[in-house]
Structures are given as structure tokens and as C-alpha cells.
Amino acid sequence: MLKAVVTDLDGTLTDRRRRISTAAIEAIRNLVDAGVPVVLASGNTTCSLDILCKMIGTDGSIIGENGGVYRYRFDGKLQVAGRQEACWDAYHRIEEHFAEEGKALTLYSPENRFADVAFARTVSPAETAEVIADMPVRAVDTGFAIHLQYDGVTKGSALAELAALMDLVPDDFLAIGDSENDTEMIRRAGVGAAVGNAVPGPMAAAEYVAEKKYGEGFVEIVRKYRPYFLER
Template identity: 60%
Template sequence: MLRAVATDVDGTLTDRRRRINTAAIEAIRTLVDAGITVVLASGNTVCFMDTLSKMVGTDGTIIGENGGVYRRSFSGPLQIAGDREVCLEAFEVLRDYFAGKGVELELYSAQYRFADVAFARNVDPAEAQAIIQVKGLDVRVLDTGFAIHLQPPGVSKGAAMRELAIELGIPTTEILAIGDSENDIEMIEAAGVGVAVANATPATRMAADVVTSRPYGDGFVEAVKMYYSDLFSR
């Protein structure tokens, strides 16, 4: 029995223009009303996730900053994973390096982040990772398709989901995880059932147990109807 659903947001509930799929919202509300815990998991900030949770209708159980922060319900304490200082140090290295090439790095919502650093996708992530490694910094460069993130070691959506599962009292084997990007791979692999929507990256599709026939929010709806058919046949 799958007692919880952990889902990515951008590219899974939304399209490439970040327009949220209204059928996906209705599906989430059907799950919530049936007592299924829905975890919104994203690279976005906590304040963004809180607003989204309120408007979609979940209880505020979230994974933010690609696993850098997580929380059980709106009333639960925010848990912060990893050391953001090393990410800030890595960002300064990258900013100096790319400035020398005439490229300015644009930080995203820095004042609202607790664990990672995010900036615009105007440089090659592989080049950024190589520069950080040369400097001996233990930081992962993660391209979500919407931003480039710098993550502390050990931080991922999958690691956060495992911690949340303990708090929720739900084994990871009873969680359905849905995503599209490489930042979703650890979450998909850690779940009892991992699903990639049709627009997912090749690596994400390879990690999943199932790949939907439809992309974006329509793929999310397809996935939950596949595993909760009784709720959607009433």
C-alpha cells in the first residue's frame, strides 16, 4: 500500500513555462482528502513552498532546496541539512572565475535560502563543477533545468525523503515518488515506487520503475491514477 506521494514541482506539476497543471492540483486534493500524505519536493525556497502548499491544499509537508530543507506539516520545525557556508564559498570561486570570462552569475533568492545556493543557467554546469573540484571544495553542482544549484555533501531530495519518512512513520517502501529531473533521481530511487514523467531526462527515466506516456502535469495525473485507481474511479 502506498501511503504517501512525494512529487517534484517544476517540470512535473508544471510545464516548461512553470504553469501549474490544474488537473494535477485536483488529483493532489483527491489524494489529500483520502488521507494520503502528499510531499511537495522542489529546489525552491521554503516561502515559495509554503505558499504553494497552502494554495494547492496540502498540509505543508515539504522538501525544499533540493533536500537542503524539509519539514513535516506547517506546524513542524524546519530541518536544515548541510552547511551552506561551503556553497557560498564555492559560489564566490565561480563568480570570480566566470567574471574573468565576462560572464556575471545571477543569484536567485539568496536571502530566502538556508542550505544551498542557486543561480541562473548562463554557464556550463560541468565547467562549474570542474572549477570547484580544482579548488578542493566538496560541493555538488546540480542543474535542475530551471536553475543551477550548489549543494553541500550528502544533501538530496532522497536523503530528505528518508528523514521525513521516519517522522511520518511511513516506510519509504510505501511512498510513490514522481519527478522529471536529475535532482529527482535519489528520491525516485529511495521510494517504494519511482515514476518519471515522459519529459524526464534520460538519467531520470533510467532510475524510475515506470515512465508515464504523458509529460509534465498530465504525466503526474497519469501516475497517481495508475497507483490509486480506486480513488479516481468513484
């Protein structure tokens, strides 16, 4: 039996224009009202996820910064994984590299990030990865931004740690996503699913791929697996 849901945000609960799906919100609220915990997992900052949790109606359990931070409920302590100082070292090398090409990088909310470093997707993600290939940091291309994250830190690793705080194990979760940074989370969960607009990585890792895309795909997945949940 499944006991909880962990879901990506951008591209999974939204439409192609990044507007959050009202049908997906309704599906999440139905789960929460039935006693099924729902965890939002994103590359976004904690403060951004807090706003969404409050407005959607979850208990504040989150995975942020692509696994770099996680928390069980609003009143829980924010846990920080990885080494942000290593990410900053990588960022400065990347910054110098592209400066030589006459390109400047634009940071995203550095004051609100505790584990990773994120910047605008105005340079080549592949070239970015090559620049830091010998460093213990990887470049995560979410399709919306480029994130620098310490090796081994993923949404999947955060799921394993968060599950323990919730008195659960990863096998208790239905994980839903669409991007490469969701692949490990989908692979580690008891059931992994991908929405119809997903890229190859999460599709290959998923037990089920929705026919519908974006938020409608999320609703399709929840409906398919709803009978497998043990309400708490």
C-alpha cells in the same frame, strides 16, 4: 501498500511553460481528501513552497532546496541539512572564475535559502562543476537554475529523514519527478515514477515512466498507482 506521495514541482506538476497543471492539482486534492499525504519536493525556497502548499491544499510537508531543507506539516520545525557555508565558498570561487571571463552571476533569493546557493543558468553547468570538482559541494543543474549543494544532500536523503518524522519509511512513498535532481528520490522510494518529459537519470531509476508529459504525466501515474494506497 503505498501510504504517501512525494513529487517534484517544475516539469512534473507544470506544463512546458512552468504553468501549474490544474489536473495535477485536482489529483493531489483527491489524494489529500482521501487521507494520503502529499509532499512537494523542489529546488525552490521554503517560502515559495509554503504558498503552493496553501493554495493547492496540502498539509505543508515539504522538501526544499533540493533536499537541503525539509519539514513535516506547516507547524513542524524546518530541518536544515548540509553546510551552506561550504556552498558559499564554492560560489565565490565560481564567481571569481567567471568574472575572469567577463561574466557576472545572478543569485536567486539568497535571503530565503538556508542550505544551498542558487544562481541563474547563464553560465555552463558543466564548467561550473569543473571549477569546484575538488570541493565537498556539487553543482545541481535543475534546467531552471544552478544550485550548489553539499555532498550527500539530495531529495532522496531528505525523503529518508522526512519519512521518519511522518512515522513512515521511504518504501511507503510513491515518488514522481522529471529531472536529474529527482533521481535519488525516485530510487529511494517504494515506487518511483517519471513523467514522459523526464531526462535519462530519473527514467532509468523509475519503475514506471508515463506516456504523457508534465502535469498530465503526473495524473497518469497517480491513476495507475491509486489502487495501491492504504488510506490513513
